[in-house]
Amino acid sequence: MKTLFTAAALAATALAAPALAQVQTPAEYVATAGASDLYEITSSRVVLETTQDARIREFAQMMIDHHTKSTADVKAAASRSRVRPAPPQLNPTQAELVTELRAETGAARDKAYIAQQKASHNQALAVQKAYATEGTAPALKAAAGQIVSVVQSHIQMLMAM
Amino acid sequence: MKKLMMTAALLGTAGIAGAQSRSSVNAPPPPPPPPPHVATQPPAPAADMQAVLDAHMSLQPKPIETLSPLRARLQPSAADATRKVMRTRGLSTAPDPAVTTQDLPYGSDPMQYARIYKPVAAANAGTPLPVVVYYHGGGWVIADVNVYDAVPRLLSKQLNAIVVSVEYRHAPEAKFPAQHDDAAAAYRWTLQNAASWGGNPAKIALAGESAGGNLAVATAIHARDNGLTAPLHILSVYPIANSDMNLPSRRDSANAKPLNTAMLAWFGHYYTTSMADMQDPRINLVKANLRGLPPTTIVNAQIDPLRSDGETLAAAMRAAGDKVEQRTFPGVTHEMFGMGSVVRGAYDANMYAIQRLKAAFGTR
Numbered sequence: 001m002k003t004l005f006t007a008a009a010l011a012a013t014a015l016a017a018p019a020l021a022q023v024q025t026p027a028e029y030v031a032t033a034g035a036s037d038l039y040e041i042t043s044s045r046v047v048l049e050t051t052q053d054a055r056i057r058e059f060a061q062m063m064i065d066h067h068t069k070s071t072a073d074v075k076a077a078a079s080r081s082r083v084r085p086a087p088p089q090l091n092p093t094q095a096e097l098v099t100e101l102r103a104e105t106g107a108a109r110d111k112a113y114i115a116q117q118k119a120s121h122n123q124a125l126a127v128q129k130a131y132a133t134e135g136t137a138p139a140l141k142a143a144a145g146q147i148v149s150v151v152q153s154h155i156q157m158l159m160a161m
Numbered sequence: 162m163k164k165l166m167m168t169a170a171l172l173g174t175a176g177i178a179g180a181q182s183r184s185s186v187n188a189p190p191p192p193p194p195p196p197p198h199v200a201t202q203p204p205a206p207a208a209d210m211q212a213v214l215d216a217h218m219s220l221q222p223k224p225i226e227t228l229s230p231l232r233a234r235l236q237p238s239a240a241d242a243t244r245k246v247m248r249t250r251g252l253s254t255a256p257d258p259a260v261t262t263q264d265l266p267y268g269s270d271p272m273q274y275a276r277i278y279k280p281v282a283a284a285n286a287g288t289p290l291p292v293v294v295y296y297h298g299g300g301w302v303i304a305d306v307n308v309y310d311a312v313p314r315l316l317s318k319q320l321n322a323i324v325v326s327v328e329y330r331h332a333p334e335a336k337f338p339a340q341h342d343d344a345a346a347a348y349r350w351t352l353q354n355a356a357s358w359g360g361n362p363a364k365i366a367l368a369g370e371s372a373g374g375n376l377a378v379a380t381a382i383h384a385r386d387n388g389l390t391a392p393l394h395i396l397s398v399y400p401i402a403n404s405d406m407n408l409p410s411r412r413d414s415a416n417a418k419p420l421n422t423a424m425l426a427w428f429g430h431y432y433t434t435s436m437a438d439m440q441d442p443r444i445n446l447v448k449a450n451l452r453g454l455p456p457t458t459i460v461n462a463q464i465d466p467l468r469s470d471g472e473t474l475a476a477a478m479r480a481a482g483d484k485v486e487q488r489t490f491p492g493v494t495h496e497m498f499g500m501g502s503v504v505r506g507a508y509d510a511n512m513y514a515i516q517r518l519k520a521a522f523g524t525r
Contacts, residue, residue, distance in 0.1 A: 021185055021187040021188060021189065021229075022187050022188070022189045022190075022228075022229040022232070023187040024187075024231070024232075032235070091221075092219065092220045092221050092237070093220050093237040093241050096220060096241065096244075096245050096248075097241075099248065100244060100245075100248050100254045103248055103253075103254070104253060104254070104255050107258065108253055108255035108258070109255065111255045111256045111258060112254060112255035112256065115255070115256050115307065115310065118307050119305075119307035119308065122305055122307065123234060123235055126186065126231055126234050126235070127231065127235070129186075130185075130186045130187055130231045133185070133187075134185060134187050152271075155271075159264045159274070160264075
């Protein structure tokens with residue numbers, strides 16, 4: 001009985017001591033942000049191929065512009081932080097989402113695009129906020145802080161769509 | 162005593178790592194559960210259920226219980242896996258256009274908003290529609306209204322009802338009872354505003370999945386205790402309802418997918434401030450005052466560490482004199498309720514719940 005108590009206490013202490021936080025490493029943050037931007041740009045291009053909706057056209061073009069800029073900003077901050085970013089790559093879920101978008105046509109593609117945008121922007125905000133709050137590389141941390149407000153403005157626009 | 166120690170071990174770092182770091186999305190996970198949990202193999206899922214689990218694995222999820230909340234929120238969901246199966250079968254994965262949505266805030270925090278689902282067919286109908294307030298799952302830590310789109314959309318279309326899918330603040334940034342407070346606030350807000358969306362606030366039901374299945378019941382209790390309009394019905398799908406970590410399903414489905422027993426401890430590690438929270442009747446619903454609650458339907462999946470929660474909650478509600486129907490669907494897992502388009506057992510569960518809600522609303 002007593003030993004079990006001790007074991008539990010030891011396990012808890014052992015865990016608490018080394019890792020106070022599991023912040024993304026600078027390289028992991030750069031790769032995650034890069035994949036997120038690449039997904040935004042790719043999916044927005046796919047919807048621009050077919051959409052007849054002026055509001056979606058305008059939003060998708062803005063996504064391409066803003067996420068191209070955030071990729072460039074993170075890349076510049078990465079080099080100041082001595083992180084060499086690998087070319088961004090979609091993760092398996094992002095690749096699947098793009099495939100799903102291509103499988104839809106017309107208004108269904110527009111609706112799928114907006115649904116995807118709402119989900120992916122919440123994830124993007126989580127990544128940027130987490131690094132802006134506790135990131136370890138100062139230049140990247142500052143870049144994340146800038147990107148947080150951009151992503152928040154996209155989420156505001158999506159609330160109305 | 163043994164139970165308490167188990168909880169202590171499972172909840173891990175409570176009070177030791179410090180409240181500050183534990184409210185961060187980068188806070189480390191709790192220690193892994195003790196070895197006995199690792200041995201049991203759950204029953205085999207039905208072939209169509211297995212196809213969704215295989216699709217999930219193909220998206221390369223990392224085990225949630227080993228991750229920080231941030232990394233956990235970036236993992237592929239059961240909904241992602243379901244859409245992949247739909248696509249490979251040639252089905253559309255786009256949102257069903259028979260239902261429109263509108264996002265509206267119900268509080269000042271950016272997370273305090275709701276997605277209002279409305280059937281297109283009812284757009285110009287004169288009669289106010291029934292209303293369902295729905296709470297999504299994700300253990301109060303991961304997922305959001307976007308991940309849980311399938312069920313509120315289906316309920317809106319099939320019931321010809323307004324469905325209010327509630328987003329709420331998540332842990333660990335906001336810990337228990339923030340989610341229960343938001344759930345109650347959204348219910349109150351819906352009662353006040355449903356008429357302006359074409360809904361009938363007197364014809365209202367509560368529904369939810371998993372952590373949201375808990376919120377549906379907890380909010381009905383809140384309504385009873387605060388003199389709010391009582392819901393006509395509660396639909397609680399595989400709720401979190403019992404803090405006993407030795408329940409049969411905690412052991413027989415310890416290694417189930419997409420939810421395992423270790424993940425339950427992981428969620429608790431982040432949504433509680435102290436171990437005492439696990440015994441709060443809003444979480445440990447089986448020990449709440451359950452008297453005088455509306456007729457209730459509890460839906461469970463066989464292969465799910467939360468199965469016993471639903472079964473014991475049904476027993477506790479019956480003992481309190483409530484009208485309860487509970488069914489456990491075989492060959493399916495946690496999260497199945499959003500898979501009705503590709504999993505037969507899930508479709509059956511959907512149809513069962515819809516029939517129960519139609520009866521409650523007096524519609525056909």
